[in-house]
Amino acid sequence: MTDPLPEPNPAHRRRPRYRGTHPRGFREKYKEHAPELYPEHTEHVRARGMTPAGQHVPILVEEVLAVLALQPGERGVDCTLGYGGHSRRFLERLAPGGQLLALDVDPLELPKTQARLRTLGFGEEALCVRRTNFAGLRAALAELDWSAGVDFVFADLGVSSMQIDDPARGFSFKCDAPLDMRMNPARGPSAAQWLERVETVELARALQDDADEPFAQRIAAGLVARRGRLRTTLELAAAIRSLLPAHVDEEQAERSTRRVFQAVRIEVNDEFGVLDTLLRALPECLRSGGRAALLSFHSGEDRRVKKAFEAGLRSGVYSACSPDLIRAAPEEQRANPRAAPAKLRWARRT
Numbered sequence: 001m002t003d004p005l006p007e008p009n010p011a012h013r014r015r016p017r018y019r020g021t022h023p024r025g026f027r028e029k030y031k032e033h034a035p036e037l038y039p040e041h042t043e044h045v046r047a048r049g050m051t052p053a054g055q056h057v058p059i060l061v062e063e064v065l066a067v068l069a070l071q072p073g074e075r076g077v078d079c080t081l082g083y084g085g086h087s088r089r090f091l092e093r094l095a096p097g098g099q100l101l102a103l104d105v106d107p108l109e110l111p112k113t114q115a116r117l118r119t120l121g122f123g124e125e126a127l128c129v130r131r132t133n134f135a136g137l138r139a140a141l142a143e144l145d146w147s148a149g150v151d152f153v154f155a156d157l158g159v160s161s162m163q164i165d166d167p168a169r170g171f172s173f174k175c176d177a178p179l180d181m182r183m184n185p186a187r188g189p190s191a192a193q194w195l196e197r198v199e200t201v202e203l204a205r206a207l208q209d210d211a212d213e214p215f216a217q218r219i220a221a222g223l224v225a226r227r228g229r230l231r232t233t234l235e236l237a238a239a240i241r242s243l244l245p246a247h248v249d250e251e252q253a254e255r256s257t258r259r260v261f262q263a264v265r266i267e268v269n270d271e272f273g274v275l276d277t278l279l280r281a282l283p284e285c286l287r288s289g290g291r292a293a294l295l296s297f298h299s300g301e302d303r304r305v306k307k308a309f310e311a312g313l314r315s316g317v318y319s320a321c322s323p324d325l326i327r328a329a330p331e332e333q334r335a336n337p338r339a340a341p342a343k344l345r346w347a348r349r350t
């Protein structure tokens, strides 16, 4: 019997060719994808207020650390590991002896982040990574025998820069790609499949409630009439533009397109549904004195967090919660425009 052919060694894979002198496409930016090899290049991109391709710049880190007040030896959860920026700082604060459970639904990015954190020296004893939806937080804690409650729970809601910037994931209308938008592409219908099935009333409700789209009704009716022809990001973007009234200028059209993409993404990933489940489970997941911090980027998310924390304060499950919204300072917003919409709230378990 002949030996099977050896697997090609990824270390020797050719880097993608690009036109011109500078890489422009997401996958061509090989230096940004390998910050450990090209740290100066990453710094250079960051200094221009941009997020390097394949990375995510963590938001409101110092503010999150301040409200969570982590102590060495504590145990807690990062519900949204992403690129691991927040988790890394938590792990530094929890040492020695602390433990972090980090969750994420994304099967493509999770292994990369886990490997990066392991390389930085965070072993199994300090960091446990699970590909799990945070709606299942209670079950994830039970699996580790942590059902008595943890010292802190953190969630940084929404999508990561790696997801939104990678054209292949279908979140953005800047490039053409299959219309996917799933944080876990192995689960549930893609955005294209969802648009195939959704009824006008439900779509109009989503565009109105999830994105405050002023032309929700006409866009919804028009998209439903175009069923079967909305398979890629650019097909959806072109359809949205064609459905807007003639007086709408380019800038307004771009805003409507952004809003429709946001609403479809929220629905495809059931972002409000899983947040509601997490907020209901939180009090039971925190030990007495435990802290929760939630970072949201959408008024619909923030309203839910505020309502849940205030209701918990009234009922006595929380002894305190953020009196005001915490936002990124102007310097952070300048350095990372993606920090501009961020809203941080916290609560402390009685």
Ligand SMILES: C[S@@+](CC[C@H](N)C(=O)[O-])C[C@H]1O[C@@H](n2cnc3c(N)ncnc32)[C@H](O)[C@@H]1O
Pocket: 056, 057, 058, 059, 079, 080, 081, 082, 083, 084, 085, 086, 087, 103, 104, 105, 106, 109, 132, 133, 134, 135, 156, 157, 158, 159, 160, 161, 183, 274
């Ligand atoms: C904004 S990013 C988090 C960035 C991270 N804090 C960092 O410093 O890199 C959000 C991450 O949460 C994940 N996510 C979103 N909803 C989730 C859910 N319901 N359960 C688990 N992970 C989720 C996304 O896949 C994404 O990786």
